[in-house]
Amino acid sequence: MPGLQLMDTTIRDGQQSLWVTRMSLGDMLPILPKMDKVGYWAVEAWGGATFDTCLRFLDENPWERLRSIKAHMPNTDLAMLSRGQNLVGYKHYSKDIVNCFIACAKKRRHSGVPRVRRSERHSQRRRQRRGY
Numbered sequence: 001m002p003g004l005q006l007m008d009t010t011i012r013d014g015q016q017s018l019w020v021t022r023m024s025l026g027d028m029l030p031i032l033p034k035m036d037k038v039g040y041w042a043v044e045a046w047g048g049a050t051f052d053t054c055l056r057f058l059d060e061n062p063w064e065r066l067r068s069i070k071a072h073m074p075n076t077d078l079a080m081l082s083r084g085q086n087l088v089g090y091k092h093y094s095k096d097i098v099n100c101f102i103a104c105a106k107k108r109r110h111s112g113v114p115r116v117r118r119s120e121r122h123s124q125r126r127r128q129r130r131g132y
Contacts, residue, residue, distance in 0.1 A: 005041035006040050006041055007040060007041050007042045007043065007044055007079055007115075008035065008038070008040050008042075008043045008044065009043075009044040011028060011035075011043055011044065011045040011069065012044045012045055012046060012047055012048060012050055012080075012081060013044065013048065013081075021048075021049045021050055021053040021057075022053065022057060022058065024058050024060065025058075025060055025065050025068055025069070028069070029068070029072055032069060032072035032073050033072055033073070035073060035076070036072065036073040036074065036075050036076050037075075038076075040076050041077070042076065042077040042078065042079040042114075042115045043069075043073060043076050043077075043078055043079065044078075044079040044080065044081060044115075044117065045066065045069050045078045045079070045080070045113075046062070046065075046066055046078065046079075046080040046081075046088075046105070046113060047080040047081030047082055047083075047088055047117075048081050048083065048088065049088075050062065050065075050088070051088035051089075052088060052089065052090075066078065066105075066112075066113065070112075077114050077115055078112075078113045078114070078115070079113060079114075079115035079116070079117060080105055080113045080115070080116050080117070081116075081117050081118075081119055082098075082102065082116055082117070082118045082119070083119055084098075084118055084119065085098055087101050088101075102116055
């Protein structure tokens with residue numbers, strides 16, 4: 001049986017909850033090498049509102065942000081939270097778009113996100129109403 005595996009969510013959820021996802025990449029860079037030494041199973045660095053906030057408020061490229069985080073955390077897998085068929089946005093996308101986006105996020109190991117966690121509250125409610 002494998003030991004306990006921990007995923008840190010501060011880069012995505014912690015700063016999303018405390019600072020309305022306005023923490024810039026420059027604010028994160030100093031701590032990343034220290035986090036890399038902890039031995040986390042993964043660090044959830046992307047998803048939820050982080051993609052949108054990079055573009056709208058921080059003037060950062062969300063894909064470049066991932067590459068920079070990975071460059072400072074070479075020993076730790078990155079993870080992402082997907083809002084199911086809403087991905088990292090606020091509208092429902094087709095399954096083809098979802099699959100393509102996830103494939104792009106995972107594409108290259110050195111800058112990709114090998115671990116994707118899905119949060120589908122809206123889809124789950126629809127299924128419950130339908131009885132399945």
